[in-house]
Amino acid sequence: MKAMLLRGPNTPFELVDLPDPAAGPGEAVARVITCGSGLTIQHVKAGRRPVQFPRVIGHEITAEIVEVGAGVSHLRVGDPVTAYYYLNCGHCRWCLAHREPLCLEARGNVGLECDGGYAEYIKLPAHIFIKLPETLDWRAHPAEIGVITDALATPYKVLRRAHVAPGETVAVIGAGGGVGIHQVMMAAWANARVIAVDVAADKLSACRKAGAEATIDPRGIDLAAALRDMTGGHGVDVVVDYVCTRATLEAGVNALGRRGRLVVLGGAAQPFQVPAREMLLKELDVLGSRYVTRAEILETFAIVARGEVWPLVTDIRPLAEAEAVHARVERGEVTGRAALRVA
Ligand SMILES: [Zn+2]
Numbered sequence: 001m002k003a004m005l006l007r008g009p010n011t012p013f014e015l016v017d018l019p020d021p022a023a024g025p026g027e028a029v030a031r032v033i034t035c036g037s038g039l040t041i042q043h044v045k046a047g048r049r050p051v052q053f054p055r056v057i058g059h060e061i062t063a064e065i066v067e068v069g070a071g072v073s074h075l076r077v078g079d080p081v082t083a084y085y086y087l088n089c090g091h092c093r094w095c096l097a098h099r100e101p102l103c104l105e106a107r108g109n110v111g112l113e114c115d116g117g118y119a120e121y122i123k124l125p126a127h128i129f130i131k132l133p134e135t136l137d138w139r140a141h142p143a144e145i146g147v148i149t150d151a152l153a154t155p156y157k158v159l160r161r162a163h164v165a166p167g168e169t170v171a172v173i174g175a176g177g178g179v180g181i182h183q184v185m186m187a188a189w190a191n192a193r194v195i196a197v198d199v200a201a202d203k204l205s206a207c208r209k210a211g212a213e214a215t216i217d218p219r220g221i222d223l224a225a226a227l228r229d230m231t232g233g234h235g236v237d238v239v240v241d242y243v244c245t246r247a248t249l250e251a252g253v254n255a256l257g258r259r260g261r262l263v264v265l266g267g268a269a270q271p272f273q274v275p276a277r278e279m280l281l282k283e284l285d286v287l288g289s290r291y292v293t294r295a296e297i298l299e300t301f302a303i304v305a306r307g308e309v310w311p312l313v314t315d316i317r318p319l320a321e322a323e324a325v326h327a328r329v330e331r332g333e334v335t336g337r338a339a340l341r342v343a
Contacts, residue, residue: 003119004322004340007054009047013118013322018056021115021123023069028126030081033138035117036060036147036313037322037338038178040266042329044112051112058117059085059110060339062138062146065129072126080132082149083110083117083124085291090127101291118322120342130297135305143339144311145304149292151337152311153300154265155183155240157292159190162238162261162285166191169231173252174242174267175212176203178329178337181312183240184210189309192238195230197223206335210312224254235260235282246270253284261285312336 001020004013023029035058043049044057065079075081088095089105110116110124130149132138138145164170170187174180175196181203187194188211196207196215204215216226227236235257241248244267252262253274260282274286292300303309315338317325325338 001120002319003056003115004319005054005056006045009050009053010045013045013326015320018119021121023067023072023123025070026072026126027069027123028065028072028075028129029067029121029123030061030063030129031066032117032120032122032342033062033064034142034146034316034339034341036143036151037325037329037334037340038147038151039329040150041111041116042326045326046330049112055112056115056117056119057111058340059083060147060150060337061117061122062132062142063117063122066121068126075126075129075131080138081129082132082146083122084128084130084294084297085109085150087113087125087128098293098295100293117342118319118340130294133298133301133305136301143313143316143337143341146339147311147313147337148300148304149297151179151182152186152304152309153292153297154179154289155186156300156303157296158183158240158263158265158289159186160296161287161289162240162263164190164192164238167193168237169193169195170238170240171195171197171227171236171252171255172207172212172240172242173197173218173248175207175215176200176332176335177242178334179265180242181207181210181336183242184212185309185312187240188212189303195227195236197227200332203335206312218248218251223248223251227251227255228257231257234258237261238263241265241267243267244269246272253278253286256282256284258282259284261287263287263289265289313339315339316341
């Protein structure tokens with residue numbers, strides 16, 4: 001099969017021929033149609049996320065099952081599928097409690113610890129594939145449907161994690177990023193008032209189109225004070241931080257009002273300080289939010305199927321152009337998501 005291979009950190013992609021994967025017991029193989037190209041996997045290419053090379057990256061797939069191994073009963077040849085990002089075990093106490101991102105026996109991530117979607121075929125443990133419902137038009141929009149599992153479902157999970165209620169104010173830090181802009185979209189969908197925080201003017205304008213009521217460039221200002229001002233001095237109900245530097249996290253905490261919630265996701269993941277007295281007096285919550293559960297992916301499918309939210313994929317190119325797409329992702333030039341068309 002054709003595959004876009006990385007032989008090491010910070011090296012160009014190489015279009016190579018690899019043996020077609022064969023499904024062993026408990027596994028399935030799917031023919032990849034499209035695969036999303038986000039910053040998470042660019043971190044691998046740039047060497048910021050260590051993996052074992054050579055590696056085929058990519059996890060936001062739309063694909064069709066072409067082979068199922070022995071003992072696999074829930075998938076059939078021809079089933080349209082996408083992939084769960086975590087290689088969760090499926091049987092530990094956290095998997096059984098439908099909190100799969102907290103799996104005790106997880107073997108890493110699709111496209112990081114095993115080969116992913118930048119190839120004609122992808123082989124995974126069968127339970128990692130998620131069947132696409134009939135209600136999603138994956139044939140007409142494979143790139144958009146393929147990024148739901150991460151770019152759209154992750155923000156949906158954040159709404160639940162932080163118990164975002166209609167009418168609340170949600171500030172999204174890093175709102176111009178691939179997941180950030182979908183967070184803006186999902187928070188607006190939840191009838192929250194959304195403030196988008198980012199540094200690029202074109203990204204902030206895209207955030208407005210995605211549903212942000214206000215935007216703010218944090219450079220050279222006191223972000224916490226600005227956010228408090230924008231809420232009449234009350235403070236923001238929920239801050240979602242996709243940047244997670246010490247500065248953004250502390251600005252986020254200090255921007256919160258009573259019963260405010262700070263949601264911490266990936267990004268720089270730096271340590272930060274929370275003033276305990278403020279936390280007590282305002283009854284603040286500081287929450288981590290790690291990927292999504294499978295149930296949350298199904299719920300996000302339903303929202304998209306009803307036409308209430310639509311994934312923002314602005315750059316779809318053939319697999320052969322992976323290098324150029326990743327250069328744009330690295331430079332932060334992509335609004336929403338980019339995706340590669342494999343088949
Ligand atoms: Zn598990």
